[in-house]
Amino acid sequence: MTSFRLGLLLVALAALAVASCHGDGGCRRGEACDCFDGNECYLGCGDGDGCDQSCHNVNTCGAVCGNGCTHTCHDTTTCTTDCGNDCQIDCHTNNTCGAICGARCDYACSNVTTCGVRVGPGSIVTCTQVNNCTVECHGDCQVQCSGVGSCNVTCLDGTLPITCGGDVLACGSC
Amino acid sequence: MLAPRWILGAALLAGMLAIPGVAHAQYRAHGYSQYRQQPAYTLELEPHLVAGLGNPPGPGSGQGGGAGVRGSIVVSRDGFIPTANDSLAIGFGIDALHYRGAYGADYFGTCVARTPGPAGTLVCTEVDTPGGPRNYLFVPLVLQWNFWLTDRWSVLVEPGLDLYFTADHGGVAPSLDIGGRFQLNNVVSLIFRLGWPTATVGISFLL
Numbered sequence: 001m002t003s004f005r006l007g008l009l010l011v012a013l014a015a016l017a018v019a020s021c022h023g024d025g026g027c028r029r030g031e032a033c034d035c036f037d038g039n040e041c042y043l044g045c046g047d048g049d050g051c052d053q054s055c056h057n058v059n060t061c062g063a064v065c066g067n068g069c070t071h072t073c074h075d076t077t078t079c080t081t082d083c084g085n086d087c088q089i090d091c092h093t094n095n096t097c098g099a100i101c102g103a104r105c106d107y108a109c110s111n112v113t114t115c116g117v118r119v120g121p122g123s124i125v126t127c128t129q130v131n132n133c134t135v136e137c138h139g140d141c142q143v144q145c146s147g148v149g150s151c152n153v154t155c156l157d158g159t160l161p162i163t164c165g166g167d168v169l170a171c172g173s174c
Numbered sequence: 175m176l177a178p179r180w181i182l183g184a185a186l187l188a189g190m191l192a193i194p195g196v197a198h199a200q201y202r203a204h205g206y207s208q209y210r211q212q213p214a215y216t217l218e219l220e221p222h223l224v225a226g227l228g229n230p231p232g233p234g235s236g237q238g239g240g241a242g243v244r245g246s247i248v249v250s251r252d253g254f255i256p257t258a259n260d261s262l263a264i265g266f267g268i269d270a271l272h273y274r275g276a277y278g279a280d281y282f283g284t285c286v287a288r289t290p291g292p293a294g295t296l297v298c299t300e301v302d303t304p305g306g307p308r309n310y311l312f313v314p315l316v317l318q319w320n321f322w323l324t325d326r327w328s329v330l331v332e333p334g335l336d337l338y339f340t341a342d343h344g345g346v347a348p349s350l351d352i353g354g355r356f357q358l359n360n361v362v363s364l365i366f367r368l369g370w371p372t373a374t375v376g377i378s379f380l381l
Contacts, residue, residue: 035282042285044301046275062285062298080297082289098295116293134293154292 035061045069055079073097085120109133121172127151137161140172211259211322213360215380218246220365222376224269226310230371231338231347234273234308242269242374246318253319263318265332268311269372275306312372313337314349328355336371347371 029050035041036054041061045051048066054073055061061079063071068086073079074093081089083101091097092110098117099107105123109115114132117125121139131149135141138156145151145167153161155171164174226238244267253260283303291297316334323329332351338344353367355378363378 040284042283042298042301042303044283044303044306046303046307062301064299064301078295080291080295082297082299096295098291098293098297100289100291100297100299114293114295116291116295118292132293136292152293 049084067102091115103139137171140170142168142170142174144168211325212251212261212320213357213380216248217381218244218248218263218265219379219381220244220246220267220374220376222365222374224271224312225373226271226273226371227368227373228370230271230273230308230310230340231336232310232340232343232345234275234310234340236273236275238271238273238310240269240271240310242312243267244314244374244376253321259322261320261322263320265314265316265318265334267314269314269374271310271312271372273308273310275303275308308340311339313339314372316349316351320355326357328357329353330355330367332367332369338371 029047030052032052032054033043034054035043036057039059041055041058043053043055043063045065050068051065053063053065053069053071055063055076056073057075059077061073061076064082065071065084065087067084069083070088071081071083072090076094078096079091079094081099081101083089083105085102086104087101088106089099089101090108091112095113097109097112097115100118101107101120103120103122105119107117107119107123107125109117109126109130110128112130115127115130116134118136119125119138119141123137123141125135125141125143127133127143127145127148129147133145133148133150134152135143136154136156142164143153151169153169153171155161159171161169161171162174164170168174221243222241224240224242229235230238244265246263246265248261248263250262253262283301283306285298286302287300288296289299314334314336316332319331321329330353334349336347336349338347349369349371351367351369353365355363355365357363361380363380365378366375367373
């Protein structure tokens with residue numbers, strides 16, 4: 001009986017070792033990953049979802065993340081974002097901003113020469129002080145263009161965007 | 175960091191492969207009968223959970239977990255020590271692990287895939303991050319040295335090699351584990367081993 005208890009203890013310790021495996025360090029869910037200064041910054045998300053990514057003062061920046069991520073990008077030449085659903089992205093004071101994101105994407109683009117964004121249903125895109133704001137929407141979306149030279153909204157279901165007033169264009173309903 | 179492990183592993187493996195002939199001869203010369211606590215089996219089949227408790231060989235880092243299976247074929251019921259109740263087996267198997275990575279200063283990577291976006295943009299859609307998460311496949315080949323302590327308990331030492339495969343990388347690494355076995359009956363045992371690159375806990379079937 002004693003040896004059996006000892007066996008159980010050893011198995012439990014081994015199971016604990018298995019269960020306790022985890023990574024350590026920075027780019028994790030809810031923790032800020034800040035990349036700046038240099039030529040290129042490409043950020044992944046170790047947990048897949050929920051990363052808080054930031055990139056600034058570099059030539060080229062790219063962030064890739066799953067769902068529920070945030071990405072702030074400024075003072076770059078080119079900044080792109082690939083994100084899943086429920087992402088919040090702020091791209092400002094750059095030459096070019098590009099993004100592909102999923103449903104319920106909240107994308108803000110300001111003080112940028114070219115802004116090209118493809119978003120999923122339920123998304124909101126805001127372009128402010130942008131020369132060329134081009135948005136492609138899968139499903140319903142709203143695009144607000146303020147101080148924009150060319151505001152191009154394409155509804156990928158083939159319908160035409162509708163004007164909602166207040167510089168807002170929409171695919172689907174306003 | 176790797177060099178000492180290579181040297182240790184190679185030395186252990188070379189030593190253990192060289193000794194059996196001598197040990198076996200001594201065992202026979204003394205005429206001991208030490209099989210009384212060894213279960214009669216030729217193949218040990220072992221499904222198990224696997225943990226990588228330290229950085230794996232190759233480009234991965236951090237800790238990982240997964241599952242695998244091991245088979246060990248008994249090659250001698252006499253081990254290296256004439257006065258001990260020990261035996262030898264050759265173990266082989268396959269283990270699949272996911273390493274979550276160790277980030278810190280290494281979470282900036284390189285863009286390895288891009289997709290055209292609106293307005294002529296080119297969006298990075300895949301980042302290969304050093305120290306990031308990786309999947310590994312290990313193929314261990316080990317010498318299993320068993321010590322049959324009681325009718326229920328045995329311990330084992332396993333020096334050997336691990337072939338490893340991960341995305342666009344592969345190689346061979348030395349491995350060393352120590353472990354134990356608790357026999358529930360003549361066929362089924364609980365078995366665990368601790369070491370590098372992997373540790374395991376599982377069920378052993380002595381067939």
